[in-house]
Amino acid sequence: MTAVTAPVNKIIPFSSVDGPGNRTAIFLQGCNIDCRYCHNPETRVTVVMSGHNPDISEAVITVGDGPCQVDITHMTPQAVMEQVKKQVPFIRGITVSGGECMLHQDFLHDLFVLAKGEGLTTLIDSNGTLPFSKCPELLSVTDGVMLDVKAFFQADYETVTGSKNTYEVVLENAVFLAAQGKLEEIRCVICPSLYDGKKSVRALGEYMKSYYEPGAFHFKLISYRPMGVRPEYAHMLTPGTDYMNELAAILSEIGYQDTVVV
Amino acid sequence: MRDISMDRVQATRENILGIIKNTSLTHEQKLTNLANAADGLLEVLDVPEGLDDLLNCDADRRCICDLFEGHAPMRPRYIVPDYEKFFKQGSAFLQLEPPTDFFEALNHLLIIYKHVPSITNYPVYLGNLDMLLDPFIKDLDDETVKKHLRLFLTNVDRTVLDSFSHADLGPVATRAGYLIMEVSAELENAVPNITMRYDPDITDDEFVLAGVRCALKTAKPSFANHKMFKSELGDDYVIASCYNGLKLGGGSYTLCRLILGHIADRARDIKDFKENVLPYVLDIQGRYMDARIAFEVEESGFFESNFLAKEGLIHRDRFTAMYGLVGLADAVNILLEKEGKSDRYGHSEEATRLGVEIMEIIDTWNKNHVNKYCEATDGHFLLHAQVGIAEDIEVAPGTRVPIGEEPAELVDHLNVLSNFHKYFPSGTGDIFPMDITIHKNPEYVVDIIKGAWKKDLRYLSFYSSESDVIRITGYLVKRSEIEKFEKGVAVLQNTTHLGTGAKHNGKILERKVR
Ligand code: SF4
Numbered sequence: 001m002t003a004v005t006a007p008v009n010k011i012i013p014f015s016s017v018d019g020p021g022n023r024t025a026i027f028l029q030g031c032n033i034d035c036r037y038c039h040n041p042e043t044r045v046t047v048v049m050s051g052h053n054p055d056i057s058e059a060v061i062t063v064g065d066g067p068c069q070v071d072i073t074h075m076t077p078q079a080v081m082e083q084v085k086k087q088v089p090f091i092r093g094i095t096v097s098g099g100e101c102m103l104h105q106d107f108l109h110d111l112f113v114l115a116k117g118e119g120l121t122t123l124i125d126s127n128g129t130l131p132f133s134k135c136p137e138l139l140s141v142t143d144g145v146m147l148d149v150k151a152f153f154q155a156d157y158e159t160v161t162g163s164k165n166t167y168e169v170v171l172e173n174a175v176f177l178a179a180q181g182k183l184e185e186i187r188c189v190i191c192p193s194l195y196d197g198k199k200s201v202r203a204l205g206e207y208m209k210s211y212y213e214p215g216a217f218h219f220k221l222i223s224y225r226p227m228g229v230r231p232e233y234a235h236m237l238t239p240g241t242d243y244m245n246e247l248a249a250i251l252s253e254i255g256y257q258d259t260v261v262v
Numbered sequence: 263m264r265d266i267s268m269d270r271v272q273a274t275r276e277n278i279l280g281i282i283k284n285t286s287l288t289h290e291q292k293l294t295n296l297a298n299a300a301d302g303l304l305e306v307l308d309v310p311e312g313l314d315d316l317l318n319c320d321a322d323r324r325c326i327c328d329l330f331e332g333h334a335p336m337r338p339r340y341i342v343p344d345y346e347k348f349f350k351q352g353s354a355f356l357q358l359e360p361p362t363d364f365f366e367a368l369n370h371l372l373i374i375y376k377h378v379p380s381i382t383n384y385p386v387y388l389g390n391l392d393m394l395l396d397p398f399i400k401d402l403d404d405e406t407v408k409k410h411l412r413l414f415l416t417n418v419d420r421t422v423l424d425s426f427s428h429a430d431l432g433p434v435a436t437r438a439g440y441l442i443m444e445v446s447a448e449l450e451n452a453v454p455n456i457t458m459r460y461d462p463d464i465t466d467d468e469f470v471l472a473g474v475r476c477a478l479k480t481a482k483p484s485f486a487n488h489k490m491f492k493s494e495l496g497d498d499y500v501i502a503s504c505y506n507g508l509k510l511g512g513g514s515y516t517l518c519r520l521i522l523g524h525i526a527d528r529a530r531d532i533k534d535f536k537e538n539v540l541p542y543v544l545d546i547q548g549r550y551m552d553a554r555i556a557f558e559v560e561e562s563g564f565f566e567s568n569f570l571a572k573e574g575l576i577h578r579d580r581f582t583a584m585y586g587l588v589g590l591a592d593a594v595n596i597l598l599e600k601e602g603k604s605d606r607y608g609h610s611e612e613a614t615r616l617g618v619e620i621m622e623i624i625d626t627w628n629k630n631h632v633n634k635y636c637e638a639t640d641g642h643f644l645l646h647a648q649v650g651i652a653e654d655i656e657v658a659p660g661t662r663v664p665i666g667e668e669p670a671e672l673v674d675h676l677n678v679l680s681n682f683h684k685y686f687p688s689g690t691g692d693i694f695p696m697d698i699t700i701h702k703n704p705e706y707v708v709d710i711i712k713g714a715w716k717k718d719l720r721y722l723s724f725y726s727s728e729s730d731v732i733r734i735t736g737y738l739v740k741r742s743e744i745e746k747f748e749k750g751v752a753v754l755q756n757t758t759h760l761g762t763g764a765k766h767n768g769k770i771l772e773r774k775v776r
Contacts, residue, residue: 013671013672013673014671014672014673014706014710016697016702016703016706017702017703020703020705021703021705021706021708021709022705022706022707022709022710022713086673086677087673088713089712089713089716089717090673090676090709090710090713090714090717091709091713092709260702262702
């Protein structure tokens, strides 16, 4: 079998918030962009292992210090699958998240092949900055993608992410995945201090409308909350319930069903 | 009838006066307590030798507990009338013809509930409500049905003053079932307890999802593994009282329980426990239950005189008895400690293995013990993992992992429990407070239930950590009512008192939130 590994930040055995039903959620280390509101900044740091011995399936590395310190385990898909199997038959599938898990496509592919063998469904939670159209093999074993659209307009997107050249890829991914029937969810973190949520959500809703039919995909609107974010951004405002409900109403007006607000 | 000492008479008189003067008890609660005190003066049962030292010793040494059943049982502990038959034939005793519409059906039920005895003096089984009522609502619109269900359920909550009272739903989805859940979620009453008999092959996903949504609002329904109960008790089983599987048209004569931790205290080591101490207590509790059953069947006159039996709504030969236990976790921990080991129940394979070995001994004992009045269950009792009572101090319910010691991950917790549920056809259950976030994802809970059924789990309850109605052990109470009772105000329901005790002694508000 393959000796590919990925840096695993944590595995949550039962998760109710990472896709439909009960799922084991696997968080990989490392991200390629820098959202100001990132709730798990510790998963962003990329870990470079020097002299990595491919025979070792698990190696623990500690990054950061103080409260930000995390233990990262380099694991093979097989090793992760052993952890997942403990939850069968209580789970319906797995979700791989990050950081940005699409930085580890070979690992994802092999893990999903193993998961399919156990009768589990497979979801990817991605920031959408890497093109899904370039990895048909991975998509063939992926049931769906939960795609972050950080903001609909380029300037807002760049404010939020600090990323200059990924904006177009995200929107291309949204369209491509919807057309392939692989778009599970579009998630938007709503943070009024950073951009106009109403304008962005309405424009995104209109943009995706022609790819939508009821039951195909849904929106998840997530209120920005200061928990876990870096101290320099903790002052940003949390949107009120009314504001969030207004956004959901905008989507429902356009014709989207089952919008989730959290 | 045997004589008793004047000291005991004097103590009873003081107890009676205390009950009369107690300002925290309602009138009905006083009557029940007075009757218990009176019957406590009798000595008519043919009890086995050695019982006294196991039953009537100090609470911290007690090995057998008869759960306030009194000294001269005048009716079975739990009675499960066949309400469907009642609807078909009416009742001569109650002077009722069969109901012809929904309104009469509800009224009939409210009448008969007042005449179904039990240990609590309130009916412990209210019927498979959705199946019972569904035929009557065909021509009625939702609003009319809900309006009358609201009145009916509110009536039940304010007059059946005990949460050890159960209505069943399912396993087949019905319109009545959906409406009952909708109204229950809206009312947020503690009574009745509700269970959905759930079989993924029979029950619609939408129905069980509606059940989960309702449970996260108001701690009910709970979910029973329909396939499992059916394979043990047959198609005509019901869930009554806390979570007890019993035969329709029958019930349970009695329920006594082993306090396994205290039994383990009396053993030198594991070997002594398994070979001497436990078998000795098993035999005495068995013979004590035999004596209680013999009195009920042969002397009390209940089955000859009560209208439920005379009109065929219950049948003596559908009754069985529940052989209960608490504190498996305590026994395992105590015994391992006696062997110099620090393993804890819920956290080590060795502890689980010892728990299973203890259950095997109890199960084998039961399979070899015959009571001629338990024909309904092949002449044997049904094992029951009892939920504990408010007076229990440091006693773990049934086979549960004690509150505060639950494994960090729910999956590990479920895997431990999956070793034990199969032993208890007359009921065992585990309770999981859920974080509010899963209101948004009830399928999460359904996945857990589906997996649990595959792993031989029998019965699960969930409630949101933020709702007012909460599950104590096998019954529900309102947090707000406990708060009133703690301030010395008389509250309507008996189980609020139990809940208050359980809050302090049983730490139920400290359960691990999932
Ligand atoms: S994409 Fe996710 S992990 Fe990466 S910086 Fe943004 S919020 Fe953090």
